[in-house]
Structures are given as C-alpha cells and as structure tokens.
Ligand SMILES: O=C(O)CCC(=O)C(=O)O
C-alpha cells in the first residue's frame with residue numbers, strides 16, 4: 001500500500017529511524033547496565049524487566065510519584081535529541097526510564113500513567129514489535145509497530161491516551177530509554 005507509506009500507523013504515533021548512532025547505542029547499553037537496574041515491582045508482583053528512573057519516578061507499589069536522581073550528563077544529549085524529534089522543549093522531559101528486557105521479559109498491556117503527558121522511546125539491542133490495541137464494543141482494534149534498534153517513537157494524542165501498548169516477551173536482549181513529560185493541567 002504505497003500511498004500509506006508515510007502515514008502514521010495510529011494518530012499521535014510518530015517514529016524516527018536512527019535517532020542515535022551505533023556508537024551511542026553501545027555507550028548507552030553500557031551505561032544502562034551499570035546503573036543498578038532493579039526488577040520492576042507492581043503491588044507485590046515482580047516483573048522480569050529491569051528498570052531505573054531518573055528525574056522523576058512513579059512508585060507502582062504505593063501508586064504515587066517519588067523523587068529520583070537527576071538525569072546524568074551522558075543522558076542529556078539523548079534527551080535533547082528526543083525532544084527535538086518530538087518538537088518539545090528538552091526540559092519538559094522530566095523523566096527518563098531505562099529498561100533492560102532479558103530473554104523472556106516483556107511488558108504487558110497498559111497505558112502509561114495519566115500523570116505523564118508525552119512519551120518518547122528509543123530502542124537499543126534487538127528489534128522488537130510494539131503492539132497496540134483499543135477496545136471497541138465487539139473486540140479490539142489492533143496495530144503493530146516494529147521497533148528497530150536506534151530508532152525513536154513518540155506517543156501523544158490517541159496513540160497515547162486511547163490505545164494500550166505492550167511488547168511480547170522476547171528471546172533476545174533489548175534495552176529501551178523512555179522520556180516523559182508531565183501531563184498538562186486540565
Ligand atoms: O520498552 C519500551 O520501548 C516501552 C516501555 C513502556 O511501554 C513503558 O515503560 O511504559
């Protein structure tokens with residue numbers, strides 16, 4: 001379907017190939033692995049993926065935000081590039097969440113917490129597929145987004161607020177960095 005080549009998969013979903021270089025990807029993987037990642041915890045349940053937050057964090061155990069260390073210098077140029085891709089001021093991206101998905105780890109169906117606004121992700125390591133679904137009366141609308149290493153994605157609008165997303169458990173290692181802004185007051 002050539003005429004759809006440049007159309008976004010979903011309204012509010014944008015992607016950018018090669019947002020970072022291969023050298024940056026290797027540097028970031030080393031840095032992420034050295035940050036003291038911890039298993040994601042949710043109300044007494046421990047996930048397989050490993051995470052660290054900077055700038056701002058959401059404590060899923062108690063269901064509220066908590067302080068996190070400031071974003072380190074090595075992450076700031078990457079945040080600035082992600083902001084530029086999304087047309088946002090860099091300082092609006094108040095959170096960086098680093099994730100390592102070891103073999104067998106994925107992320108189940110969810111929408112990101114409503115306290116956050118824009119969500120920007122960068123993929124490192126092996127390719128993956130982000131799945132999207134939106135409930136309708138008789139089932140789900142579905143879409144799939146290939147996540148190529150070094151590429152970025154930006155979720156806002158309907159893709160962010162109306163659709164859920166997930167990544168199936170993978171056989172290979174993948175890392176991601178997601179940057180978030182705070183939701184605008186309504
Ligand atoms: O690994 C990713 O790119 C997605 C992570 C995600 O959906 C989340 O942390 O909310």
Ligand SMILES: [Fe+2]
Pocket residue numbers: 110111112165
């Ligand atoms: Fe998410």
